């Protein structure tokens with residue numbers, strides 16, 4: 001059996017709060033999740049509409065590139081596949097860019113994105129503002145910077161493009177088991 005904690009990581013007791021700027025102010029009545037780009041059907045979904053998608057529980061460990069890992073995080077939300085079913089990405093949609101209300105963005109291959117989930121609750125309560133209310137992506141198999149908080153849009157694209165940290169020296173993919181922390185430049 002493989003180790004539970006990836007190389008170079010140390011386990012912390014509490015999930016730290018980490019973001020590059022300020023917590024964005026969200027007016028939930030105005031807020032939408034937009035799905036656009038290379039899709040058959042563009043979407044603009046309200047918080048209420050997302051709550052009606054099949055809700056599931058997710059338990060996972062998360063690993064930040066700065067060296068901490070938090071084991072056994074507990075989330076509720078919906079599978080990425082729900083968004084894929086509704087928007088039907090086109091055949092040439094091989095990547096996504098996930099956009100956030102604080103100006104953050106992160107890139108994922110369609111394959112990696114599909115393994116993640118959208119969280120609406122954390123530890124049994126609606127997501128706290130500092131952890132991404134109203135909606136965050138969680139992609140447990142990649143470093144936690146891929147788990148965008150305050151998500152506002154998913155853009156389906158044909159070619160890989162770097163997001164916020166990926167264009168500032170972080171690895172384009174970020175697999176913690178391979179220690180894909182920074183790009184070789």
Ligand SMILES: Nc1nc2c(c(=O)[nH]1)N[C@H]1C(S)=C(S)[C@@H](COP(=O)(O)O)O[C@H]1N2
Nearest residue numbers: 016017018019020064100104145147148149
């Ligand atoms: N929108 C947004 N999402 C973000 C970030 C950010 O700055 N803005 N930081 C990322 C990084 S580097 C980490 S480690 C996690 C931290 O999530 P937490 O504050 O819920 O622990 O959020 C990720 N998602």
Ligand SMILES: [Mo]
Nearest residue numbers: 064065144145
């Ligand atoms: Mo991070």
